Structure formats: structure tokens, C-alpha cells
Amino acid sequence: MSASIVLPGDPIPLESLIDFSSSEAEPTIQLGPGTLHIPPSTVVPIRAGALMTSSSKSATTTTIYIDTPTGRYTPAIHDVVIGTVTSRFGDLEKAYYRISLPSCTSPQGILSASAFANAASRKTRPNLAPGTVIYARISATSLALGEPELECFDEKTGKEAGFGELKGGMVADISVGLARRLLLLSSSSSFQDTQKMSVVDILGQSLAFEIAVGRNGRIWINSDNCATTVAVIRAIQETEDLPYLEMQEHVAKILKQMRK
Known part of the structure; x- marks a missing residue:
């Protein structure tokens, strides 16, 4: 997964985002929210934000979308x-x-x-x-x-x-940007590419819980006890803007507090 800041109308350079020589089959480009296709082969953003790409596990499909971490979610089919x-x-x-x-x-x-x-x-x-x-x-x-x-x-x-x-369980709010990232990390090859786990992956190494992520900025967490559920929600909400190493440290701190 990669990101760069773009403004409405900026041409999106597909050649620099997608490796057309990485597989025998021609890669499929899927346009996500915030992008517009202008025939025959031009793609432009229709809102300001981070230009994101995410490849499928088979690396044959690349999704391109504009991520805005704040604001409301706009419904899209299949979400x-x-x-x-x-x-x-x-x-x-x-x-x-x-x-x-x-x-x-x-x-x-x-x-x-x-x-x-x-x-x-x-x-x-x-x-x-x-x-x-x-x-x-x-x-x-x-x-x-x-x-x-x-x-x-x-x-x-x-x-x-x-x-x-x-x-059962508890429902909590997160940003729509974080919701999209969590969903992409669960369905793409990003983890294998970066060798960095999401906050959910890190929590899953120590805790047993169920999670559902809604693209509209909501999460549902269920576990055997309330303390675990609250700790998972806190970790997800409080680490959104932290660098990877700081995120690991903060998760460890929350888990330590939970076990006291």
C-alpha cells in the first residue's frame, strides 16, 4: 500500500503506481472512492486526500482510491x-x-x-x-x-x-480513514510486503476476540470479558496516528494496564 497527497484534477500516473511486468496476466485496475475515469485512459482525483493503492493477494488487481481520514463516509456498492x-x-x-x-x-x-x-x-x-x-x-x-x-x-x-x-460485544467509532485501512490490511498483500502488522494483528497475538469493521467508521468487538473488549477498542482508537514502533509500545502499555 502506498500514499501521496493529490488535489482534484491532478492526473494520476498509473504507470508509476502499478507494475505491469510483475505477472504474466495483465493487472486489473479497480477505481475506488474519490477517483474518476476520463476515457480512454486518464484517471483523476475528484477530492483532495492521500492517493492510495492496494494490491490483492494474487497481485493481479490493484485498487486506487483517495483516502480522507476525516469526514463522513459516502456509500459505495460492495462496502x-x-x-x-x-x-x-x-x-x-x-x-x-x-x-x-x-x-x-x-x-x-x-x-x-x-x-x-x-x-x-x-x-x-x-x-x-x-x-x-x-x-x-x-x-x-x-x-x-x-x-x-x-x-x-x-x-x-x-x-x-x-x-x-x-x-453481544461493544460498538465503537473510529475514523472512516482508519476503517478503510483496517479492511484493506485484512484483504490485501500489504502485510507480506511491509512485514508490519496492523494494530489488530498485534492485539490478536495476545488476546482472543472477534472484530467486525464497518466502512462507515464503526467497529464491533466481542470477547469473553469486558476488560479485553475495552482494551481492544482503546488500542485501535488511540494508535491511529502513531508510527509503527510507537503503536507497538502503546498497545503493550494498554495490555499491561488491563492485566493489573
Whole structure:
């Protein structure tokens, strides 16, 4: 993963960002938030921020996006988010939930009661009460829709794959920039390239916990005891801007305080 500061309209030099000779197959370029394609082959940023690239584990796909560490999250298809059920509407056959999406330019999303794995019949669909925390994927968004549509299953397999109700645990806020970085580190080859672990990797060496990261700047942490959950949340929130070595030291300090 690499970064440089760009301004709207600056041409993005793809040749310097992507190694077209690293594999036999021609690499695929995927444009993320904050970028615009001008045919035939020009890509420019549409907002100021850090120009980021991240390669897939197979190194055949490179994602290019503009990272802004502060501000609100703009919904994009395929992104994962953490939200809270606020209400239910519709009839028995076509029921829907309204989902609160904090730190998002669209503060509410819509989730169909049938948009879950194994929800083909009414009997197998979940009955979510207001206040339920859910982990979902954005399946559709547009100005016409107004509110993004959500679903709680893996689009490739149709299985649950961790989506749905997040039971127990605690939810906390982080910056949208940190959320994106944590998600990229969990799905890219960045760790192998840099030999530097994320704060989540370091915590995982000493603690047992579950984590879900929402692109809208929310994390859900669950563990066997409250002290571990709070320590994990503190470590993630307090080390965002620290250099790698200082981050390691601060995590060690938090763990020491937790064990007293």
C-alpha cells in the first residue's frame, strides 16, 4: 500500500503506481472512492486526500482510491457497514428494516427481511428488534434511491459469511480513514510486503476476540470479558496516528494496564 497527497484534477500516473511486468496476466485496475475515469485512459482525483493503492493477494488487481481520514463516509456498492435497526415497516410478505448508519452521508439504509442467508421463507427470516446491531453489505445506492440498500449475505456464495446480527460485544467509532485501512490490511498483500502488522494483528497475538469493521467508521468487538473488549477498542482508537514502533509500545502499555 502506498500514499501521496493529490488535489482534484491532478492526473494520476498509473504507470508509476502499478507494475505491469510483475505477472504474466495483465493487472486489473479497480477505481475506488474519490477517483474518476476520463476515457480512454486518464484517471483523476475528484477530492483532495492521500492517493492510495492496494494490491490483492494474487497481485493481479490493484485498487486506487483517495483516502480522507476525516469526514463522513459516502456509500459505495460492495462496502461493508455496521448499523443499528431503528424500525420495521411493510407487511408480512415484504417486510423491511430501517438501519441507522452513523458517520454516513446517507444516515439511513434499507434492509429487506429476505436479504439474509437462508431467508427464502417467512419462517426462516430473522425478526430484528430496534437497537439490534447488524453487519451488512451495500447492494445498491443511487441518488434516485436516496437510501442505500443493504443485504446480509456473501454475494458470491449466498452464505452468511459473518453478516447479519452482531450479538453481544461493544460498538465503537473510529475514523472512516482508519476503517478503510483496517479492511484493506485484512484483504490485501500489504502485510507480506511491509512485514508490519496492523494494530489488530498485534492485539490478536495476545488476546482472543472477534472484530467486525464497518466502512462507515464503526467497529464491533466481542470477547469473553469486558476488560479485553475495552482494551481492544482503546488500542485501535488511540494508535491511529502513531508510527509503527510507537503503536507497538502503546498497545503493550494498554495490555499491561488491563492485566493489573
